Amino acid sequence: MTAKVAINGYGTIGKRVADAVAAQDDMEIVGIVKTRPSFEAKIAQDKGYALYAAAKENIEDFKKSKMEVSGTLDELLDEAEIVVDATPGDTGEEYKKLYEKHGVKAIWQGGEEHELTGFSFNSEANYSEALGRDFTRVVSCNTTGLVRVLYALDTAFGVKKARVTLMRRAADPNDIKTGPINALIPDPIKLPSHHGPDVNSILPHIDITTMAVKTSTTLMHLHALNIELKKKCTEDDIVNVLKERPRIRLVSSKDRIKSTAEAMEFAKDLGRPRGDMWENVVWKDSIAINKGELYFFQAIHQEADVVPENVDAIRAMLEIEKDGASSIKKTNKALGI
Amino acid sequence: MTAKVAINGYGTIGKRVADAVAAQDDMEIVGIVKTRPSFEAKIAQDKGYALYAAAKENIEDFKKSKMEVSGTLDELLDEAEIVVDATPGDTGEEYKKLYEKHGVKAIWQGGEEHELTGFSFNSEANYSEALGRDFTRVVSCNTTGLVRVLYALDTAFGVKKARVTLMRRAADPNDIKTGPINALIPDPIKLPSHHGPDVNSILPHIDITTMAVKTSTTLMHLHALNIELKKKCTEDDIVNVLKERPRIRLVSSKDRIKSTAEAMEFAKDLGRPRGDMWENVVWKDSIAINKGELYFFQAIHQEADVVPENVDAIRAMLEIEKDGASSIKKTNKALGI
Structure with a gap:
C-alpha cells in the first residue's frame, strides 16, 4: 500500500516535493494541480504525473495549449489521502475548508501562519507530535534551517540564547519581477524580525532574536549566527554534533566553497536534481568559540531545504512510520542525501 | 595662515578628501599626486589643484596625455605641512620613511594597520589624543561607522557588549573588476572578523564582535547591530542620543528610505557632491529594545564617511583647533552637513 499524495500548486516548492514523494517507495503522486498551462505543467505530464486544473474555468486554458487534464482539484481530492499545499500564501483558510470537506489531510508551507494548522513541523525536532494529525505546516526555508542547527545544539549543549542575522536572497533564480538589483533592504525594518517567533513555533523554549536583510542575490540565504550555550564546549565538540545530523552538510572554504555560489555549484556537481541542496550548508572553518560564545555561518537553499x-x-500524518529518525533515514536514502 | 595639505593618491577617498579640505577656510590643497593620467587627474587640474607625478618615471605618461605636472611627490612634500595618504593599502611603511625624511606629518586610511602609526583616529571619540601627532590612521569606513554609534551609546548608557553583522558592499560603484554579481560571501570565513578589534583600536574597553559578509551590491555597507547596554533605557532615549550626534543621520522607512539605494538617492537629492553621504544612516524605525537588548540597522557610505x-x-595634528567638537562643527559647516 502506497500513500496517495496530491500536490496543489506546482511551483518552486510543489514540483520539488512531487519529485521527492515520487522517489519514495511508500507514497505516490496521484495528481498535481495547476491553474495555468506552463512549461512546468508540460514537464510534469512527461514525467507521468496526472495533471488537474485548479478549477473548471481553467480547463479551457489547458485545452488551448493542447494539454489534457484529468479533472479539477475537487475531483483529485476524492482520490488523495493527503494534499501538499504549495499554493501562494494567504489562501490557506479557503483551501482548508475544501480539504476538510473531502476528508483529506493537508500540509501547508511556511507562507501560511502557524495558526492555520495550530502545529508547525520539523522532521528532527517534533516528528512524533505530527503523528496522525490532519493539518500541519512545514515551516519556511529560513526557519527550517534555523531549527535544524538550534535543535541539534540545544539537545547537545543547551542554547541559552541565539542572535541571528539573516541575509536573504531577494528573489528565486527564475523570478524576473523582483528586486533589488543593487541594494540592501532591511526587511522587516521593525526589529527583531518575525523569524525568531517562527522558530519558537517549534522550539518554544529557545531565546532567539533575528534581524533580516534582503540582498541582491537569488541563490541562497546566508545566516550569521551568534549563540550562547549552557554547557561549555570546544569548536570540535560543535563540529562533532553537527556532522552527525542527517540534514546538515559541513563544508570548508579550503575546498573552494567560499560563497553561496560555490555551494550551489557543489550541489550541481553532486548530481542533485535541479542542483538542489536539501541540507543546511554550514562552514566548518567559520565555527568559532570566542569569549564563550559560538559563531558560525550557514547557507540555506530556499528552494529545496523544506x-x-x-x-x-x-x-508522520499518515502514520506510515512512527519513528522520526527512521522516516528521515528513508527520505534521505531515496533522495540520495 | 592656512595649513598646506598634500594628497597622495587621488582615487575614491583621495579626491573626496581633497575637495573637503578645499572647502575649509583654514587649510588648502598644495598639490595632489597621481601615478597615471586619468579623467580624475584632468578634473583635478580643472578644479585648480596642482598635479604631481608619483615619481619621475611617471612624468612622461602625463606628457603623452598633454597634461602638465608641477613636479613629483618628492617636490610636493617640500611644500606641504601634512599629507593625506590615500594610496592603495600596504605601501605604508615605504611612504612613512619618505614623509619622515621630508618632515611632513601624515594621515593614512583604514587599509593600513594600526601599528603603522600606533594611533587610530575618530573625530568624536579621540580628537584630543591626536593633537600635535606626526602620524595618524583614520580607521576604515566600517570602523568609523561603528565607532560613531558605539561611542555615542557608550557615553550615554554604557555598552556592555555589541554583536554586529556587517553586510559589506562587494565593490565600489566604479569598480568593474570585482564580484560577486550574484552570491553571498562570508568574508572573512574565520570568526569573529577583524572589524571588532579595529573598533578596539579606538575604543579598547568595548566588548564587540563582528561577522562580515560580502554582498552583491556597490552602494553602501549595512550593519545589523545587537547591543546590550549597562543602563536601562527606552527606544526614545536612544533616538534622542543619536539625533544629537554630529555625524549620524536618522531616517525613516516611512519617508520611503527603505534601502541603501534610497539612502543614496536621498544624498543626491540633498545636492551632496558626488552624491556622498558622510553621516551614518540610522533607521529610526528599526531602533528597538527587546528583552533589554538594543537592535537597529545603519547604512554606511563606504566612499564618503571617513x-x-x-x-x-x-x-588636530597641526593643532589648528584644540577642541574636537569645534573642529567637527567647522568641518560639517563647510561641507554642509
Whole structure:
C-alpha cells in the first residue's frame, strides 16, 4: 500500500516535493494541480504525473495549449489521502475548508501562519507530535534551517540564547519581477524580525532574536549566527554534533566553497536534481568559540531545504512510520542525501 | 595662515578628501599626486589643484596625455605641512620613511594597520589624543561607522557588549573588476572578523564582535547591530542620543528610505557632491529594545564617511583647533552637513 499524495500548486516548492514523494517507495503522486498551462505543467505530464486544473474555468486554458487534464482539484481530492499545499500564501483558510470537506489531510508551507494548522513541523525536532494529525505546516526555508542547527545544539549543549542575522536572497533564480538589483533592504525594518517567533513555533523554549536583510542575490540565504550555550564546549565538540545530523552538510572554504555560489555549484556537481541542496550548508572553518560564545555561518537553499521535511510530514500524518529518525533515514536514502 | 595639505593618491577617498579640505577656510590643497593620467587627474587640474607625478618615471605618461605636472611627490612634500595618504593599502611603511625624511606629518586610511602609526583616529571619540601627532590612521569606513554609534551609546548608557553583522558592499560603484554579481560571501570565513578589534583600536574597553559578509551590491555597507547596554533605557532615549550626534543621520522607512539605494538617492537629492553621504544612516524605525537588548540597522557610505574625519585629523595634528567638537562643527559647516 502506497500513500496517495496530491500536490496543489506546482511551483518552486510543489514540483520539488512531487519529485521527492515520487522517489519514495511508500507514497505516490496521484495528481498535481495547476491553474495555468506552463512549461512546468508540460514537464510534469512527461514525467507521468496526472495533471488537474485548479478549477473548471481553467480547463479551457489547458485545452488551448493542447494539454489534457484529468479533472479539477475537487475531483483529485476524492482520490488523495493527503494534499501538499504549495499554493501562494494567504489562501490557506479557503483551501482548508475544501480539504476538510473531502476528508483529506493537508500540509501547508511556511507562507501560511502557524495558526492555520495550530502545529508547525520539523522532521528532527517534533516528528512524533505530527503523528496522525490532519493539518500541519512545514515551516519556511529560513526557519527550517534555523531549527535544524538550534535543535541539534540545544539537545547537545543547551542554547541559552541565539542572535541571528539573516541575509536573504531577494528573489528565486527564475523570478524576473523582483528586486533589488543593487541594494540592501532591511526587511522587516521593525526589529527583531518575525523569524525568531517562527522558530519558537517549534522550539518554544529557545531565546532567539533575528534581524533580516534582503540582498541582491537569488541563490541562497546566508545566516550569521551568534549563540550562547549552557554547557561549555570546544569548536570540535560543535563540529562533532553537527556532522552527525542527517540534514546538515559541513563544508570548508579550503575546498573552494567560499560563497553561496560555490555551494550551489557543489550541489550541481553532486548530481542533485535541479542542483538542489536539501541540507543546511554550514562552514566548518567559520565555527568559532570566542569569549564563550559560538559563531558560525550557514547557507540555506530556499528552494529545496523544506522538501525532505514535506516527505517526512506525510509519513508522520499518515502514520506510515512512527519513528522520526527512521522516516528521515528513508527520505534521505531515496533522495540520495 | 592656512595649513598646506598634500594628497597622495587621488582615487575614491583621495579626491573626496581633497575637495573637503578645499572647502575649509583654514587649510588648502598644495598639490595632489597621481601615478597615471586619468579623467580624475584632468578634473583635478580643472578644479585648480596642482598635479604631481608619483615619481619621475611617471612624468612622461602625463606628457603623452598633454597634461602638465608641477613636479613629483618628492617636490610636493617640500611644500606641504601634512599629507593625506590615500594610496592603495600596504605601501605604508615605504611612504612613512619618505614623509619622515621630508618632515611632513601624515594621515593614512583604514587599509593600513594600526601599528603603522600606533594611533587610530575618530573625530568624536579621540580628537584630543591626536593633537600635535606626526602620524595618524583614520580607521576604515566600517570602523568609523561603528565607532560613531558605539561611542555615542557608550557615553550615554554604557555598552556592555555589541554583536554586529556587517553586510559589506562587494565593490565600489566604479569598480568593474570585482564580484560577486550574484552570491553571498562570508568574508572573512574565520570568526569573529577583524572589524571588532579595529573598533578596539579606538575604543579598547568595548566588548564587540563582528561577522562580515560580502554582498552583491556597490552602494553602501549595512550593519545589523545587537547591543546590550549597562543602563536601562527606552527606544526614545536612544533616538534622542543619536539625533544629537554630529555625524549620524536618522531616517525613516516611512519617508520611503527603505534601502541603501534610497539612502543614496536621498544624498543626491540633498545636492551632496558626488552624491556622498558622510553621516551614518540610522533607521529610526528599526531602533528597538527587546528583552533589554538594543537592535537597529545603519547604512554606511563606504566612499564618503571617513572624509570629514580626515579633515578633523588634519586640524588636530597641526593643532589648528584644540577642541574636537569645534573642529567637527567647522568641518560639517563647510561641507554642509
